[in-house]
Amino acid sequence: MYYNNxxxxxxxxxxxxxxxAGAQExxxxxxxxxxxxxxxxxxxKTIQMQDLKVKGTVEGIKDAKAERLPEISAEGEYxxxxxxxxxxxxxxxxxxQFEVVHTSYKFGGSAYFNLYNGNKTNIKIAEEKKExxxxxxxxxxxTSEMKLRATAYFLDLQRSNIxxxxxxxxxxxxxxxxxxxKQLLKNGVVLKSDVxxxxxxxxxxxxxxxxxxxxxxxxxxxLNILTGLPDETVIQPADNPQDELPVLKPYTAYLSDAMSHSxxxxxxxxxxxxxxxxxxxxxxxxxxxxxxxxxxxxxxPQIFIYPYSVAMYGLxxxxxxxxxxxxxxxxxxxxxxxxxxxxxQQEVEHSDTEDKIRQEVNEAYLRYQESLTRIxxxxxxxxxxxxxxxIVNNTYFNQLALVTDLLxxxxxxxxxxxxxxxxxxxxxxxxxxxQKAIGNL
Numbered sequence: 463m464y465y466n467n468x469x470x471x472x473x474x475x476x477x478x479x480x481x482x483a484g485a486q487e488x489x490x491x492x493x494x495x496x497x498x499x500x501x502x503x504x505x506x507k508t509i510q511m512q513d514l515k516v517k518g519t520v521e522g523i524k525d526a527k528a529e530r531l532p533e534i535s536a537e538g539e540y541x542x543x544x545x546x547x548x549x550x551x552x553x554x555x556x557x558x559q560f561e562v563v564h565t566s567y568k569f570g571g572s573a574y575f576n577l578y579n580g581n582k583t584n585i586k587i588a589e590e591k592k593e594x595x596x597x598x599x600x601x602x603x604x605t606s607e608m609k610l611r612a613t614a615y616f617l618d619l620q621r622s623n624i625x626x627x628x629x630x631x632x633x634x635x636x637x638x639x640x641x642x643x644k645q646l647l648k649n650g651v652v653l654k655s656d657v658x659x660x661x662x663x664x665x666x667x668x669x670x671x672x673x674x675x676x677x678x679x680x681x682x683x684x685l686n687i688l689t690g691l692p693d694e695t696v697i698q699p700a701d702n703p704q705d706e707l708p709v710l711k712p713y714t715a716y717l718s719d720a721m722s723h724s725x726x727x728x729x730x731x732x733x734x735x736x737x738x739x740x741x742x743x744x745x746x747x748x749x750x751x752x753x754x755x756x757x758x759x760x761x762x763p764q765i766f767i768y769p770y771s772v773a774m775y776g777l778x779x780x781x782x783x784x785x786x787x788x789x790x791x792x793x794x795x796x797x798x799x800x801x802x803x804x805x806x807q808q809e810v811e812h813s814d815t816e817d818k819i820r821q822e823v824n825e826a827y828l829r830y831q832e833s834l835t836r837i838x839x840x841x842x843x844x845x846x847x848x849x850x851x852x853i854v855n856n857t858y859f860n861q862l863a864l865v866t867d868l869l870x871x872x873x874x875x876x877x878x879x880x881x882x883x884x885x886x887x888x889x890x891x892x893x894x895x896x897q898k899a900i901g902n903l
Contacts, residue, residue, distance in 0.1 A: 490698035505690025512601035519594035526587040538569035570759025580749030592736045603725035606903045615685040622678045624883040656865040723901030730815035737805040744801040750786040826896035833889035840882035847875040
């Protein structure tokens with residue numbers, strides 16, 4: 463009796479937990495692709511790191527501009543001074559002790575205002591501004607890359623949802639078909655092996671459904687992480703994959719857009735300009751410096767002029783200071799050559815970047831054209847597979863075909879539907895890859 467009661471309690475607990483789990487199941491959140499992009503731009507950690515880098519370059523510009531301000535410093539000195547022995551008869555004889563003031567101190571301030579230093583300050587400001595422009599374009603490129611990755615996950619969800627609907631319908635059709643074949647088996651019309659083969663296929667389809675559900679969960683989590691949403695959020699793509707696909711413009715138009723808007727091209731272009739500024743900065747090392755200076759200090763004791771005085775005195779100076787680094791003529795030679803080589807290297811790299819962008823645009827353009835053709839082929843294949851299944855289905859139930867023919871026809875039709883859905887999703891992804899290549903994502 464105790465054992466039966468225990469089983470009842472366990473059964474009730476199981477039912478309670480099952481109902482609780484069902485109650486906690488999250489309602490899918492319908493989101494369009496544009497909403498996904500907004501979430502990515504606002505919450506993605508990779509983009510946030512690039513934002514911080516941009517802010518850092520802004521501070522670099524302010525720091526470079528601050529170098530135009532005068533340099534002001536204050537200093538102080540306090541010391542205890544020993545007696546001063548005078549060795550009148552040599553180092554190995556007793557010296558005469560000369561009394562000195564044992565306390566010494568000095569405090570004051572100085573200032574220097576740069577008038578000219580080979581234009582290095584302005585060059586430094588220009589370099590920091592260029593770093594800021596590069597950081598902005600790098601952030602734009604990162605945002606474009608993250609949007610494209612989010613698009614891939616979003617379209618993956620769409621494709622998996624379509625596959626799931628097709629598979630559920632196919633499983634339902636297969637179950638009905640299995641019941642019909644079982645009825646034929648009872649009437650002695652077909653063999654038991656026909657029933658077993660159809661059952662085996664149905665089992666495989668159900669296993670495929672489990673795998674498809676897992677694919678959905680994995681893609682959903684990836685999209686949640688990319689958009690900064692909680693892992694338990696279930697995203698339901700709101701866009702209709704059956705909408706008309708964009709029509710292609712001429713290839714030359716896309717190539718022109720890429721050279722004007724591509725983030726990678728802009729980054730390479732600005733890095734070339736930065737190397738040119740760095741070369742100017744190195745060449746400016748061989749130039750004179752001119753500035754205004756001023757200082758004033760109080761000192762004790764007065765030992766600056768003779769006769770000395772045990773008293774505090776103040777002394778200040780103002781004037782113009784000029785210098786010229788003569789050694790820079792030979793110290794700066796190799797530095798200049800190294801900067802020139804870096805500039806030449808960057809020019810070659812910029813040209814290489816242009817080649818890569820042309821190749822990327824061309825590949826994305828051709829792949830999108832190919833995907834549009836693939837859609838038309840897949841659509842025609844569905845019509846052929848549907849007609850083939852109709853013929854085989856009639857011949858099988860009229861005992862004019864084998865069950866393997868029927869199963870193959872079912873599989874072919876399902877596969878063509880999968881291919882059509884996959885082709886449409888792939889075409890959308892290829893289009894967004896083209897947009898990313900031209901800097902329009």
